[in-house]
Amino acid sequence: MVWLAVTKKMAKPQIWSMCLYIFIGANSHCSTNTGAIVTSVKNFPGILRGIMIGLLTAYLGLSAAIITQLYHAFYGNDSKSLILLMAWLPTATSFACLPVIRKHKAAQQSNEAKVFYNFIYMSLGLAAFLLIIIIIQKSVHFTRTAYYWSTSSMLLLLILPLGVVIVEEYKVWKIRNVDLVGGDPPQPLKILTQKANQKNSATLHLAEQTIQEKVSCWRSIFKPPNRGEDYTILQGIFNIDMLILFLSTDFGHGGTVAVVNNLGQIGTSLGYPAHSITTFASLISIWIYLGKVVIGVSSEFIITKLKFPRPLMLASIHLLSCIGHLLIAFNVPNGLYVASIIIGFCLGANSPLLFTIVSELFGLKYYSTLYNIGGMASPVGSYLLNVRLTGHLYDNEAKKQMAALGLTRKPGEELNCNGTECFKWSFIIITAVTIFGALVSLILVFRTRKFYRSDIYKKFKEEARTAETEIGMTQKVGPSDQAREG
Template identity: 25%
Template sequence: MALQWLTLVCAIWLQSINGTNSNFPSYSSQLKRILSISQLQLNNIASASDAGKLLGFISGIASAYLPLWLVLFIGSILGFISYGFQFLFLANQISSLSYWQIFLLNSVAGHSICWINTVCYIIAIRNFPLDRQIAVGLSTSYVGLSAKIYTSIVDFVAPNSPNERAKVFLLLNSVLPVLVCVVAAPLVRELNVGKSKKLEKGFFAMFMIVIVTGIFAVISSLGSVSSRFLPKYVIFIGLLVLLLLPLVIPLGEVIREKLEQKCLIRVHDHEGFASRENSGEKLDGESGVLGQIGAKLMLRKFEFWLYFFVYLFGATLGLVYLNNLGQIVESRGCSGTSSLVSLSSALGFFGRLLPCLFDHFFPKCNRGLSGAAAMGAMMTPMCGAFFILLSQRDISLYISTTIIGICTGAITELFGTKCFAVNHNILVSNIPIGSFLFGDVAALLYKRGRSSSGEGNCMGEKCYQTTFIIWGSLCVFGTLLAFILHARTKKLYSHNRLCIEGNLDT
C-alpha cells in the first residue's frame, strides 16, 4: 500500500510542474515587445499551446504500447526542446526565430503536456480503482498550482528586469519537467493492487495537506500583504516543503506495515475482500464497455453538443481570460501581473479540488447533483465576474480574477473517469477553438482601441470593455445551456447508462 500511495505522490509532483502554459501571462507582454508582434499574433501564440492538445490522443495510444516511464520522458523531452529553443532565442544564443516557428514551438509545448497528463491519469485511475475519482481530482488539482510554483521560483531567483524574468520562465518551463520526470520515472508504474479497498483515512490526510497548501498559496499571492509578512525565500521554501509533505502518507504506511509484521498482526477477511474485488471488476467492466462505444454515442447525442458548448462558454472562456491576464493588467495601468497570475493559479488549485472534496466528504449529496447542474452553478458567478471587470477600480480586477480562477478550476474537473479517453480527446477540442475565437475577438478589439489612441499599446478602459461585455454575455448563454442540459439528462443521469453521463458524473 505504501507503493500505491507513492505513485499518487509522484502524480502530484508531475502535475504540479505540468501546467507550463499557465505561466504564459507572466512574460507575455515582454515576449510581445521582443518579437515586435501585434496583440492578435500574441494571442495566437497563446492559443497554439491549446491547439497542440488536439493531438493528445497520440499519447493515449502510446501509453497502451509503451512503458509509462517512456511516455513520461517523451512528454518532458518535447517540452524541453520547444521551450529550450525559445529560451535560447531570448538569450541571443541562436539566430532570430520567425513568428511561425514560435507558433509551432508553442504547439509542441502544449502537446507535451498531454503525455505527462496521460501518465498521471493512468496512475490515478488504475492504482486506485475504488477511489479513482478522488485520486484523479487530487492529482489534477495540482496543475492549477503550476503557475504559482513557477512564479515563486522566478521571484526568488530572478532580478526585477522583465527581460531576465522572461528568460528564467522559459528556462524553467524547459528544464524543470525533465528533472521531475527523472525523479518520478522509477516509481511511475501500474500496480497490481489486487484486493483493493477504499482508503478513507489516507485520503483524509491527503486532503488536509492539500487544503493547507492551497491556503498558503493564496495568502502568499496577496501582493503587498505577502511581501510584507512573507519574504520571497519563505514562499519558495514553504511551497517546496508543502510539495514534499504528501510523502508523509506512504512513509506512515511503511511504518504501519513494519509494526504489523513485528507484532505478527494478520487480518484476513476473505469474504470482504472478495466482495470489494468483485465490485471493482464490475466498475472496470462497465467502464470498458462504455469506453468502446462512447465516442459514437456521444457524437450522435444532442446532449453531447449541449455539453460541448456549455464547456466552451464556461471553462474555456475562463482559460482565455487567464491567458490574456497579462495584457489586461497592463492596459489598466496596474503593476501586479505576477501576483495576479499567482493568485489565479492558487485559486484555480482550490477550484479543481472542490469536486473531489464534495465527492469524498458528501458522497450522498454529490450523487444527486448532475455535472450539468454543477457546471451551471459554477458558471453563474463567472457571469457576474466579467461584468464586474467593467469597473476600473483595481479591487474589481482582483475580485473577478478570484471568481474566474475558482470557477474555471472547478468546471475543469467535472468530467468523470468512466469515458476518460472520450473526455480527454474529443471534448478538449473546444479549448483551442475557444482560445482562438474568443482570444482573437479580444485582440481585434484591443487593436481598435490602440489605433484610436495612437499609442503603441492600448491603455485604458476602452481596450477590453467591449470584450468583457461579450465574454459575460456568452457566459450567461452558456449557463442557460447548462441548466437546459440538466433538465434533458436528469433521468438518464440517474440510471448512469449512457457515456455522456460518464462525462457528467461528478
C-alpha cells in the same frame, strides 16, 4: 531550443523553426497530464474519482506559483534562465516519477477517503503558504537568501504527502504480515476453486470483448453502449453527450480564460494601480487552485449523497462566472478584486468537472483519448472569445480613441485603450454566451438524470472486491500450493 535561441548560443532560427519549438514546448504538458490523471483515475475509479481529479488538477493550478519560487531561488531575476528552468525541471520530474506512475492492481482500503482528505489538507497548507509568501514578496524586498529559505519551506510542504504514503504502505504491509502469521490456515481446494471460477469469468468476459471487437468500429459508431460502459473512441466522439459537453465547455469556459489572459490590460484600462494588477496576476493561481479542490470534493458529495447529476454543477459554475464578467463589463468600483476571485475559482472548477464527467459517461478503456478530446473545448473557446471577440473589440475601441485625439498609429505600435468601453461589450457578449453554455449544460443534466440516480460506481466496487479476494488468496496459498496449481 528556445533558450539556446534567446541566449544566442545558436544561430538565429527561422520563424517556422521557432514556432515549432514553441508549439512542442507549450503542448508537452498534455502528455504529462494524460499520464498522471488517466493512470490515477484507473487506479481510483470509485467514489474517490472526483476528489482525486480535483486534487491533481489543484496542484497543477499551484504550479505557476511553485515554479516562480524555484526560478527566483535558482536564477534570481535572470528572465532568460526561466526558459531553461521550464525545459529541464518538468523533464527531470517526469523521469523521476516514471517508476511509480502505472496501473496498480490493489484492493480498496477502508481508509482511502481519509488519506485523500489528508492530501487535501496538505495542499491547502501549501496554498496558504504560497499566498502569504506572494503577499510578503510584493510588500518588501526579498533577498536571494530569503528566496532560499522560502523555497526550501515550500519544497518541504510539497513532498509532505509522500510521508503519508509511506506510513499508509507500512500499515498495509503490517496488516498483511499479521494475516499471514495468525490467519486461517490455507484451504487449497477452496482457493483453487475460487481461482478457477475467476478464470472462467475472465475468459467469458474476454470472449465477449473479442466478439464486440470483430464488429467494425465504423458500424458501431451510432450504436454506443449504456452510459458508464466503455465507449470506443469513435462512439465517444460522435455521441450527442460529448457534443453537448463540448459546446457547454466551449461557451462557458472560454470566457473565464479570456479574463485571465487579458487581466493586465483589463486592470490598466479600468484605471487600477500597477501593484494591484500585479497582485491579481500573482494570486489568480491560488483562486484557480481553490476552485479545483472545492469542486472536486463538493461535487463528489453531491453525487454520492444527493444523487444530483454532475453536469448540474457545471451549469452552476458557468452562471457564477457571469457575475465576474458583469463586474468587469460595467466597471463596478473595486469590482475587479471580486471578479478576479470569482473568475479564478470558476476557471479552476471547470477542469475537474469536465474530466470527471467524461470518465463517468464514456468509461475508462479509452479515457486517455476521450479525456483530451473533451479538453480541446477549452482552447477552442479561448480562441473564439479571447482572440476573435475580446481582442478584436479592444483594438477597435483603441483605434477610435486614437482617431478622436487626432493621433496616427505608427507601424508596430501597440494599441492601448483606456476606459470602461474597452471591454464593456466584449464581456456583455461573453456573459450572454456563458449563459447559453449553462443552458446547454442543463440539456445534459436532463439526459443523464437517471444515470446519476443509479449507483454509477457499482462496477468498480465489484472489481475492488475481486482484487481484494485475489490478494487474500495469494497471501494464503503457500509456495507448494502455488507449485501444485502450476
